[in-house]
Amino acid sequence: MNLLQEVIRHIFGDESSDNVRLNSIGGGCINNTGWFEWKGERFFLKWNHNAKDLFEKEELGLKLLKEVNSLAVPEVLGRGKSIESDFLCLSYIPKGIETKRYWELLGHGLANLHQNTNESFGLFFDNHIGRLPQSNKPKSSWIEFFITRRLTPQIKIAERYLDKTTQKKFEILFNKLQNYFPDEPPALLHGDLWSGNIMSGKESSPYIFDPAVFFGHREAELAFTTLFGGFDKTFYASYQESFPLRPQFQERIDIYNLYPLLVHVNLFGSSYLMEVNRILQNFV
Structure with missing residues (x-):
């Protein structure tokens, strides 16, 4: 059989x-x-x-x-x-057309998703990002969660690619993170939101799939969407209309994206290290 x-x-x-x-x-x-x-x-x-x-x-x-x-x-x-x-x-989801309405519905829908909150950052089960393990053991602090559950595990996996100077820069960055992240409650995130994990269905209805869900900082999700070409500007305008972001979000995008970039280093190799080092150089 x-x-x-x-x-x-x-x-x-x-x-x-x-x-x-x-x-x-x-x-x-x-x-x-x-x-x-x-x-x-x-x-x-x-x-x-x-x-x-x-x-x-x-x-x-x-x-x-x-x-x-x-x-x-x-x-x-x-x-x-x-x-x-x-x-x-x-x-099976038949593929539809990515109209302006599709991007509007996706922006409003994601804003709605992010308004589902929790007492702590994390989740009641661990999962994966790609094929890599993703620990969701809860933390009350986003900074602590981001360091211990997101960046540090990926840095350990990527040790063969990271020289001592780069690892030291991460340590310096960790001590500076309290200066960057605005205080917000945990938000339910898709967790792996890029163009390959969204699509338009019938009548321009948005679908999301291949999740790596957890309760995290919603800005991390929005930052992730800017990688690999980003989403249509209508999406960002619609999200902002439904659930406005805090000032200077654009300045924080690169810090959030250190996580997916390290994931890509560990899944696909050292070609993503240049972008990781660029970000570290700008913030350390």
Whole structure:
């Protein structure tokens, strides 16, 4: 029995799947992705030969985002393990057009998401950023959380790329962070919000997926969106209209983005180090 047959048996309880075809979708950096049709409906499938608990934590993240109902997410249909791979089956979202309305709805929806708060920074479960572990053990202070749960673990993983001078600059930066971050309550974040994890569905409805959820500083999420080309200016205007950011946010963007940049160093190699060093040079 192949992967797709096992998926259909596990989710739909049906053995008659010999003629169903799995159509591969390119672009995934961590997992294999594809779609298939079953009884006239299309479904999205992710699979990985060594997913460990990646899909379990992704399912938890999607369900949490669905509960708060701020932005649409794919429906989780099932998760399991075949002889070949771990898999996660989701509803298939037909791709729509990225109109001005789409960016407006995305901005307002994200502002709504960020107004879901918590007593502390973190979450009741750990998860992943890409395939890397992401600790969400709670902290009452954003600065402490950012240092101990975000930057320090990635610095340790990246030790083979970071010379002593760079590591020392991080230590100096840590002692200066109290001068930069405005005091705000924890906000529920998608956690990995870039252009590859959003899309327009039917009637320009925005969808978000592949979450790395936690309660963090909302500015960190907005900063993340500026990486790799950024979002349409309508998105930022709509967010600002719904939930205005504190003054001088633009000056803090680079500090927040040290985390995703270190993640990219650890996932894809040293080509991202130049940007990390540039930021450190500007703030230390």
